[in-house]
Amino acid sequence: MIKWTTSTMLRCLSCKEEYGSDNAGTCKDCYEEASETEEELKREIEDLKAKIAFLRFWSPLEHHNFLQLGSPSFTDVVLVASDEHPANPVSFPAHKAVLTCRSPVFKAMLETDMEERLSGIIKISDISNDTLRCFVDYLYTAEACLDEQMARDLLVLAEKYEVKYLKAHCEKFLVSKLNWDNLVTNFGLAQQHNAKILLDASLSMITDNMSKFTKTPEYAHLVEKDPRLVVEIFEAYLSKAVNTAAKKD
Amino acid sequence: MIKWTTSTMLRCLSCKEEYGSDNAGTCKDCYEEASETEEELKREIEDLKAKIAFLRFWSPLEHHNFLQLGSPSFTDVVLVASDEHPANPVSFPAHKAVLTCRSPVFKAMLETDMEERLSGIIKISDISNDTLRCFVDYLYTAEACLDEQMARDLLVLAEKYEVKYLKAHCEKFLVSKLNWDNLVTNFGLAQQHNAKILLDASLSMITDNMSKFTKTPEYAHLVEKDPRLVVEIFEAYLSKAVNTAAKKD
Numbered sequence: 001m002i003k004w005t006t007s008t009m010l011r012c013l014s015c016k017e018e019y020g021s022d023n024a025g026t027c028k029d030c031y032e033e034a035s036e037t038e039e040e041l042k043r044e045i046e047d048l049k050a051k052i053a054f055l056r057f058w059s060p061l062e063h064h065n066f067l068q069l070g071s072p073s074f075t076d077v078v079l080v081a082s083d084e085h086p087a088n089p090v091s092f093p094a095h096k097a098v099l100t101c102r103s104p105v106f107k108a109m110l111e112t113d114m115e116e117r118l119s120g121i122i123k124i125s126d127i128s129n130d131t132l133r134c135f136v137d138y139l140y141t142a143e144a145c146l147d148e149q150m151a152r153d154l155l156v157l158a159e160k161y162e163v164k165y166l167k168a169h170c171e172k173f174l175v176s177k178l179n180w181d182n183l184v185t186n187f188g189l190a191q192q193h194n195a196k197i198l199l200d201a202s203l204s205m206i207t208d209n210m211s212k213f214t215k216t217p218e219y220a221h222l223v224e225k226d227p228r229l230v231v232e233i234f235e236a237y238l239s240k241a242v243n244t245a246a247k248k249d
Numbered sequence: 250m251i252k253w254t255t256s257t258m259l260r261c262l263s264c265k266e267e268y269g270s271d272n273a274g275t276c277k278d279c280y281e282e283a284s285e286t287e288e289e290l291k292r293e294i295e296d297l298k299a300k301i302a303f304l305r306f307w308s309p310l311e312h313h314n315f316l317q318l319g320s321p322s323f324t325d326v327v328l329v330a331s332d333e334h335p336a337n338p339v340s341f342p343a344h345k346a347v348l349t350c351r352s353p354v355f356k357a358m359l360e361t362d363m364e365e366r367l368s369g370i371i372k373i374s375d376i377s378n379d380t381l382r383c384f385v386d387y388l389y390t391a392e393a394c395l396d397e398q399m400a401r402d403l404l405v406l407a408e409k410y411e412v413k414y415l416k417a418h419c420e421k422f423l424v425s426k427l428n429w430d431n432l433v434t435n436f437g438l439a440q441q442h443n444a445k446i447l448l449d450a451s452l453s454m455i456t457d458n459m460s461k462f463t464k465t466p467e468y469a470h471l472v473e474k475d476p477r478l479v480v481e482i483f484e485a486y487l488s489k490a491v492n493t494a495a496k497k498d
Contacts (some may be wrong), residue, residue: 010259010270010273010276011273012273012274012275012279013274013275014275014276014279014283015275015278015279017276019276019277021259023276023277023278024259024260024261024262024276024277025261025262025274025275025276025277025278025279025280025281026261026262026263026274026275026280027259027263027264027268027272027273027274028271028272028273028274029264029272029274030261030264030274031274031275033263034263034283034287037287038283038286038287041287041290041294042290044294045293045294045297048294048297048298048301049297050414050417051301051391051414052297052300052301052304053414054351054391055304055305055391056304057346057350073346074325074344074345074349075346076323076325095323095344095346096323097306097322097323097324097344097346098346100323101306142303142304165299165300165302165303168299
């Protein structure tokens with residue numbers, strides 16, 4: 001049997017408080033090793049951030065100011081949101097080299113004799129000027145100032161142009177904002193655009209609260225509008241219930 | 250007084266060994282917090298690496314294969330090592346947009362009506378084809394397969410074209426390889442090209458072994474060839490000696 005008295009308490013090197021046997025963490029060697037590892041990881045993060053700063057093109061604002069000021073920017077293609085009101089056309093100049101490097105779809109478009117290569121104009125349907133600006137900026141900088149609607153719009157665009165990294169970025173953002181109000185919308189979006197990260201997270205949130213979910217107006221609406229999706233939800237719920245039961249046995 | 254017997258030893262959660270009061274590291278809470286921090290840092294590193302993969306252009310080999318195969322690569326400028334033997338001219342195609350983004354010197358060259366802008370040819374003197382290939386690759390990928398000579402050549406080029414990130418990369422590589430044989434060469438290079446990281450490291454290695462250093466043939470050669478540099482070394486040595494003495498008082 002171990003008997004502890006106050007005189008046998010140890011002092012934690014990190015928080016400086018005393019602790020006893022029940023609260024034993026690490027020995028000194030392991031503590032020092034862990035501190036070193038943490039320092040190394042932080043240095044690696046600084047190095048990676050510096051590399052990103054080097055590889056990134058102009059920041060969004062700089063980029064657009066730069067182009068507006070008429071400085072030579074060596075762009076050789078423009079992107080246009082084709083459904084925007086014709087009274088308000090905005091062309092977003094870009095570089096073929098950047099577009100082909102970021103998206104296999106742009107690559108196919110610009111490396112073969114498709115209309116876009118010959119005209120130097122890429123028309124993008126079903127999006128606003130704001131979304132297109134944000135999309136182009138992301139291709140250059142790997143950064144976007146997202147809200148939920150922008151994340152959904154960019155997810156659709158990223159799926160269409162196969163920009164996997166942006167798609168994952170939007171999915172992770174939407175997962176971080178997932179709540180009872182946007183759950184069905186995000187689940188439907190994820191389903192429609194093969195967004196696996198968002199799909200798993202939203203489906204898990206639904207099946208964890210199945211009986212609450214089936215009492216919502218969104219559920220009633222979904223049964224009406226898209227019963228197949230409801231079937232998929234129930235299948236996932238069943239599968240989870242079976243797994244849970246199997247674990248208990 | 251604390252008395253320890255084997256029965257009062259604690260078990261380290263990390264290495265699973267027992268430890269006593271002298272070897273106390275952290276309490277359990279701090280251990281768990283540190284583990285979580287480490288996991289978070291590792292996740293951040295993964296995220297940053299994915300961002301780098303997205304922002305990077307073609308890898309060196311792909312890049313050159315790509316260009317050799319005659320696929321459209323939308324390049325609009327070539328770089329040439331101007332001193333290479335004329336029987337062996339190699340042009341390295343590149344994009345003005347990438348060069349201006351990576352180097353203020355290329356930017357000034359290509360955005361004003363200098364010869365290079367008009368001709369679309371940038372001649373680079375005093376380097377080999379191999380060094381130029383490595384330099385261009387680095388501007389696209391932020392990666393280089395370095396040996397000591399290549400690191401020195403690229404450091405000079407990075408200084409000339411103000412590619413700070415590459416310069417720091419070469420300096421860090423040379424610091425990691427610093428030894429008694431290459432010390433004077435690297436110190437001289439650092440001195441000549443304002444390479445502060447390499448300068449500090451090599452000067453520190455010299456002044457730590459001053460009496461050994463003054464007995465080497467390199468020292469004798471340096472006194473002959475560049476006595477000002479020797480004066481700088483002695484000044485640094487004196488300054489260190491004064492500081493050490495002040496700390497002791």
